Amino acid sequence: MKLNELLTYLHEHEIDTKENPMITSIEMDSREIKKGSLFICINGYTVDGHDYARKAQESGAVAILAERPLDDLQIPVVLVKDSKRAMAVLADIYYGQPTHNMHLIGVTGTNGKTTTTHIIEKILNVANKKTGLIGTMYIKIADELKHVKNTTPESLTLQKTFHDMREKEVTHAIMEVSSHALHIGRIHGCDFNVAVFTNLTQDHLDYHKTMESYKYAKGLLFAQLGNRFDHEDVKIAVLNADEEASEEFIKMTAAKILTYGIETCADVMAKKINMTSKGTEFDLVTPVGTKKVTINMVGKFSIYNVLASVSACLASSIDIDTIIQAIEAMEGVRGRFELVDGGQDFTVIVDYAHTPDSLENVLQTIKQFAEGKIFCVVGCGGDRDKTKRPLMAKIATEYSDEPIFTSDNPRSEDPSMILQDMEAGVSGEHYHLISNREKAIHFAIEHAKKGDVILIAGKGHETYQIIGNETFDFDDKEIALKAINNRYY
Numbered sequence: 001m002k003l004n005e006l007l008t009y010l011h012e013h014e015i016d017t018k019e020n021p022m023i024t025s026i027e028m029d030s031r032e033i034k035k036g037s038l039f040i041c042i043n044g045y046t047v048d049g050h051d052y053a054r055k056a057q058e059s060g061a062v063a064i065l066a067e068r069p070l071d072d073l074q075i076p077v078v079l080v081k082d083s084k085r086a087m088a089v090l091a092d093i094y095y096g097q098p099t100h101n102m103h104l105i106g107v108t109g110t111n112g113k114t115t116t117t118h119i120i121e122k123i124l125n126v127a128n129k130k131t132g133l134i135g136t137m138y139i140k141i142a143d144e145l146k147h148v149k150n151t152t153p154e155s156l157t158l159q160k161t162f163h164d165m166r167e168k169e170v171t172h173a174i175m176e177v178s179s180h181a182l183h184i185g186r187i188h189g190c191d192f193n194v195a196v197f198t199n200l201t202q203d204h205l206d207y208h209k210t211m212e213s214y215k216y217a218k219g220l221l222f223a224q225l226g227n228r229f230d231h232e233d234v235k236i237a238v239l240n241a242d243e244e245a246s247e248e249f250i251k252m253t254a255a256k257i258l259t260y261g262i263e264t265c266a267d268v269m270a271k272k273i274n275m276t277s278k279g280t281e282f283d284l285v286t287p288v289g290t291k292k293v294t295i296n297m298v299g300k301f302s303i304y305n306v307l308a309s310v311s312a313c314l315a316s317s318i319d320i321d322t323i324i325q326a327i328e329a330m331e332g333v334r335g336r337f338e339l340v341d342g343g344q345d346f347t348v349i350v351d352y353a354h355t356p357d358s359l360e361n362v363l364q365t366i367k368q369f370a371e372g373k374i375f376c377v378v379g380c381g382g383d384r385d386k387t388k389r390p391l392m393a394k395i396a397t398e399y400s401d402e403p404i405f406t407s408d409n410p411r412s413e414d415p416s417m418i419l420q421d422m423e424a425g426v427s428g429e430h431y432h433l434i435s436n437r438e439k440a441i442h443f444a445i446e447h448a449k450k451g452d453v454i455l456i457a458g459k460g461h462e463t464y465q466i467i468g469n470e471t472f473d474f475d476d477k478e479i480a481l482k483a484i485n486n487r488y489y
């Protein structure tokens with residue numbers, strides 16, 4: 001596409017030349033520049049992309065889009081007020097508006113996004129739909145996986161991903177939509193058909209500062225959902241009726257509403273719930289009838305994720321029998337309440353609970369079936385919301401018999417300072433302090449007795465640990481299996 005053609009889509013811009021090069025790729029990272037690229041300068045949180053414009057030119061960029069004039073460049077410079085916004089517009093156009101002709105489901109909320117997107121994916125696959133998935137664990141196009149840094153990538157990566165999905169004939173895409181992405185505008189240009197809300201509890205206050213602005217960011221997904229009545233293309237907001245924030249999101253959206261819940265009357269509900277340590281049975285009540293279902297996942301939070309997924313799929317015109325077949329076959333998601341079986345006579349669970357609410361939910365669930373003591377190996381991430389640390393420590397001591405405070409991903413912070421923040425939440429309670437995560441896991445496994453349950457929380461599927469600037473191989477499940485092996489064999 002020629003530069004001038006691309007620029008017709010930007011309402012306000014200035015350009016310093018009449019040159020009109022052919023653009024063969026759009027990049028926001030100078031390290032990705034190829035011959036023919038348009039380089040977009042983004043002023044980031046750590047560095048300013050404008051400082052890399054020269055490097056981009058040297059690497060073959062044929063044009064630059066920037067927020068301020070740049071000296072000593074021989075290629076056209078397009079000036080805009082906000083390069084991130086311009087990037088979203090250009091990415092959408094350059095990649096052929098890929099979300100306009102695919103069914104796009106977005107899932108937002110503090111906890112349960114990854115799990116819910118995977119349940120939706122399973123249902124759509126059982127319904128023979130070709131799917132793409134974007135989220136914390138990976139970008140998945142059919143069976144092909146690509147690892148990513150962010151849960152919800154920047155608009156450029158997003159639109160390119162949707163374009164690749166279209167090339168692979170994906171008809172249904174499901175994505176996790178983080179509050180950061182909503183706040184920064186990474187999803188501008190995404191034409192969602194269905195938007196799903198899981199829940200809102202404390203996290204990310206380092207970024208959003210208050211729960212009110214965190215809620216506002218989540219609400220943007222619903223506010224931006226097809227704000228006109230196109231009766232050929234109805235947009236649907238799937239909201240958790242048991243969550244207070246849903247009442248506000250209802251006011252924020254013009255879309256059709258479908259609610260789900262357990263406590264409050266809703267369109268889709270779970271009734272007569274019967275939980276065991278292996279699974280859950282309940283009556284699934286929907287606008288198209290009531291059926292008894294048995295799922296392999298445990299915990300009330302899992303029922304919420306299933307109800308959200310069922311609602312999203314009903315909103316996507318999938319028939320109820322297919323939905324039920326899929327949710328009954330769903331085995332769970334990697335690193336989410338995942339059982340580690342090394343032949344031991346106690347239970348070991350690896351879970352991604354890294355917020356106060358998720359930790360409380362998971363421990364409450366374990367309490368319902370634990371025959372012996374509960375061990376809880378838990379830490380808190382560095383360079384993240386500090387105020388959740390004492391809360392998580394308190395919850396660990398409240399719901400477990402042997403809490404073991406350890407490191408998560410300390411990142412740039414001193415691990416002992418993070419532990420101090422956790423300890424500030426407890427006074428007089430019994431707990432262990434083992435900063436080295438591998439040693440903490442070994443400690444729990446060496447001390448567990450028959451019937452006990454060990455929860456290893458916070459890192460779930462992660463196969464690394466970030467300490468300082470370095471990333472080390474680290475897999476909770478692998479380490480737990482090694483410790484079980486050491487103890488028994």
Ligand SMILES: CC(=O)N[C@H]1[C@@H](OP(=O)(O)OP(=O)(O)OC[C@H]2O[C@@H](n3ccc(=O)[nH]c3=O)[C@H](O)[C@@H]2O)O[C@H](CO)[C@@H](O)[C@@H]1O[C@H](C)C(=O)N[C@@H](C)C(=O)N[C@H](CCC(=O)O)C(=O)O
Pocket residue numbers: 028029030031041042043044045046047048049050052136149150151152153154178179180181
């Ligand atoms: C705070 C934040 O959101 N940061 C994101 C941001 O990074 P940044 O602003 O620091 O970028 P930067 O390094 O300053 O670079 C600025 C610009 O210079 C460019 N650059 C940089 C170096 C170079 O050599 N050449 C070059 O061109 C960069 O490509 C970029 O365009 O832009 C990057 C590229 O898109 C993101 O990967 C990065 O996410 C970081 C990794 C992050 O940790 N983000 C978290 C807070 C986040 O967004 N989390 C949410 C929610 C998670 C959840 O709850 O599930 C998520 O969606 O992931």
Ligand SMILES: Nc1ncnc2c1ncn2[C@@H]1O[C@H](COP(=O)(O)OP(=O)(O)OP(=O)(O)O)[C@@H](O)[C@H]1O
Pocket residue numbers: 109110111112113114115116136151176198199301302304305335336337351352353354357358359361362460
């Ligand atoms: N609906 C839910 N309500 C509360 N807690 C949940 C719910 N679903 C899952 N959890 C807990 O939260 C953890 C993370 O779940 P999941 O990865 O699905 O959430 P997420 O929203 O994608 O998280 P992230 O923002 O880190 O990507 C799980 O391991 C479990 O402990």
Ligand SMILES: N[C@H](CCC[C@H](N)C(=O)O)C(=O)O
Pocket residue numbers: 151354380381382384408409458459462
């Ligand atoms: N999406 C979350 C994941 C946290 C996972 C936990 N292991 C940590 O590193 O804090 C975040 O980036 O805040």
Ligand SMILES: [Mg+2]
Pocket residue numbers: 113114135136137151176
């Ligand atoms: Mg996630």
